[in-house]
Amino acid sequence: MPVPKPVSVKICGLTEPLSLHAAVAGGARYVGFVFYPPSPRSIAPSMGAELARLVPTGVRTVGLFVDPENDFLEHVVSQVPFDLIQLHGKETPRRIAEVKAAFNIPVMKAIKVGGSEDLAAALEAAEVADRLLFDAKPPAKVSALPGGNGIAFDWTLLAGRSWPKPWMLSGGLKPENAAEAVRTTGATALDVSSGVEDRPGHKDPELIRRFLNSVAGL
Numbered sequence: 001m002p003v004p005k006p007v008s009v010k011i012c013g014l015t016e017p018l019s020l021h022a023a024v025a026g027g028a029r030y031v032g033f034v035f036y037p038p039s040p041r042s043i044a045p046s047m048g049a050e051l052a053r054l055v056p057t058g059v060r061t062v063g064l065f066v067d068p069e070n071d072f073l074e075h076v077v078s079q080v081p082f083d084l085i086q087l088h089g090k091e092t093p094r095r096i097a098e099v100k101a102a103f104n105i106p107v108m109k110a111i112k113v114g115g116s117e118d119l120a121a122a123l124e125a126a127e128v129a130d131r132l133l134f135d136a137k138p139p140a141k142v143s144a145l146p147g148g149n150g151i152a153f154d155w156t157l158l159a160g161r162s163w164p165k166p167w168m169l170s171g172g173l174k175p176e177n178a179a180e181a182v183r184t185t186g187a188t189a190l191d192v193s194s195g196v197e198d199r200p201g202h203k204d205p206e207l208i209r210r211f212l213n214s215v216a217g218l
């Protein structure tokens with residue numbers, strides 16, 4: 001019988017060393033840095049570089065961008081070493097391919113899920129992206145961020161599905177629901193931001209520890 005793989009966790013939107021240490025010490029496999037100024041988690045490339053220096057071998061750094069121009073990507077990527085670029089906007093498969101070709105860094109494409117009709121985009125993105133990330137569709141209000149809203153989608157939409165590329169689940173995950181999310185979707189990787197914060201943009205080391213513990217034994 002195949003041995004189930006441990007669940008990998010990405011803690012996203014880290015902004016300072018204390019929470020980065022909590023993520024790494026608790027066993028996170030990925031740490032995410034946001035480069036999207038409207039987000040309360042957005043950091044300057046210089047801070048990204050400082051945080052990246054604290055990341056041990058074996059933990060992957062992820063740079064989160066939303067519909068970035070190449071100049072902006074270049075500005076950040078020249079200062080911060082990334083193992084993965086997360087594209088969380090409306091990037092088309094063509095744009096994903098351009099980013100990969102221009103920067104030679106694997107790309108994870110976020111797919112915003114409101115209903116089953118949104119899943120076709122995952123198959124299109126998978127033709128070029130290295131990884132997929134299923135997140136909830138953001139609320140319709142103009143001021144909403146394209147992600148990081150702490151909103152979950154209907155996980156049963158993913159139950160029993162398989163995808164041509166490795167994938168992560170995100171959207172409204174927290175210590176109290178992470179294990180249930182894994183059981184429902186079969187996800188082997190989770191991405192969390194708001195659910196380990198005590199206020200928007202501020203990570204709570206204790207919530208990070210609880211989140212990582214909640215999936216450690218699965």
Ligand SMILES: O=C(O)c1ccccc1N[C@@H]1O[C@H](COP(=O)(O)O)[C@@H](O)[C@H]1O
Nearest residue numbers: 012039147148149150170171172193194
């Ligand atoms: O975290 C942000 O501020 C953010 C901004 C713009 C796009 C995506 C963002 N975060 C990503 O959104 C999902 C879900 O986050 P949450 O756990 O529901 O808060 C996650 O993949 C974050 O990486």
